[in-house]
Amino acid sequence: MKLELRRLVRGARLGILSGLGGGGQHSLELPGCLLYTRCCSVPHLTQDTLRTLGALPAGALLPLASVAEHQEVLESFQEGAAKFAGLHNTALFCSLHDPATLCPSGYNTNKTVSIWSSGGRIELTVQRYMALQAAVRPNWYQSLADGDTQQAGTSLKRIRKSVDRTLAFLDECLLLHHKAQLAEAHIFGVIEGGDVLEERLRSSRETAKRPVSGFVLDGFHSRAMERELQHQLIVAVTSELPQDKPRLLQGVGRPDEVLACVELGVDLFEGFFPFLVTERGCALNFDFNVNCDPESKEQEENGVAEKLMKDSEEPADLQQVTCFEMNLKDEKYRDDFRPLVEGCECYCCKNHKRAYLHHLLVTKELLAGVLLMLHNLAHYGGFFSALRRALESGHFEALKGKVLGLSRSV
Ligand SMILES: [Zn+2]
16 A cells, blocks of 8 residues: 655645555545445445446445444355455445444443444454454454543543553554454554543554554544644644555544545545435535636635634534535425436436435435435535545635535525
8 A cells, every 4th residue: 555645735635545455456546535335335325326426436434333243254255345245346444433323432441342233232352353354354444442532521541541542452453463364454553532632642653653554533523522622633643643654534524524624634534424414315515616717716815715614613413414415305395306416417416306306205215315325425526526626726725615605506
């Protein structure tokens, strides 16, 4: 795996991560997002429907919780979770928790970390965790981590413990990494430290000393802390990390937060946001088309977008409808015969109207989820492409202004 940075725009890193996957044949453009899956399937979609999207991320995310109870099946299958689920042409990243579900706290110990699968709680020792990773056979994966510091008012003692445990887990994982048929996979170290600057710095420095291929930034989702503190801590963390290794930020997916975190030096996101939007019957419709005209250049210089960023609303919880989407269950779409987003090239927008989606949702047809997921993935992917183009062409401020809601198409 090799990270080539083509350009630095303020704090944002534009580049390409190459040599991913078994034969090293995949590459991922940065900043980018992974394709969110559960058990290696994109929710609602078969491989055929997924492929109608054309440009898909070359990396997929598999939360371990969705496969953990099938360890024995995967072990007897022997060829890994991606092949088991028929997920082709993608480099699989296996993470610990599912970013689209909240994880109960208070269950981790010095020896174990708990995850929740459909069958209930599974306690993972490092041994069990590495055996699971060996069964899943991901191309890259995170080390076991104790990220249970997200409750407000977590004590300094508890935060220190999470850093110490996570480093101890990493060292144990590294010892087993080469023995566990994972020699070809890449392991990412996890940065913890809650909302305490010193602990974040300690976690970053210590993790960076280990032979890891990249870094996972844990515990920064928008429910965990105030936005300003979040930004301050992410800057502190990324400035401690080596430039030539990728940084994946967990639990963050809202477009405004993505833009802010890219400027703080984050490369990769988990891609679960379009799924959350789909599950609440909504469609992404925020505008990210930047005209490269003189006016937007001017905006660049005046820093107009900076102000807008501060004024936009506070982070929502997982279920709440955000300002980046439209709620198609709303009665006002009952006889709206426009596509979800004018000019969108996805299957849904080319073939169906808002009124039809409204009908499918009201009558609780499963097709609603399929069509919404297709559009939301296409829209979110388009946003990341626009983000990279804007960094390339120097229109990042203009893009920020657009995304933060100067003009939304409703
Ligand atoms: Zn569409």
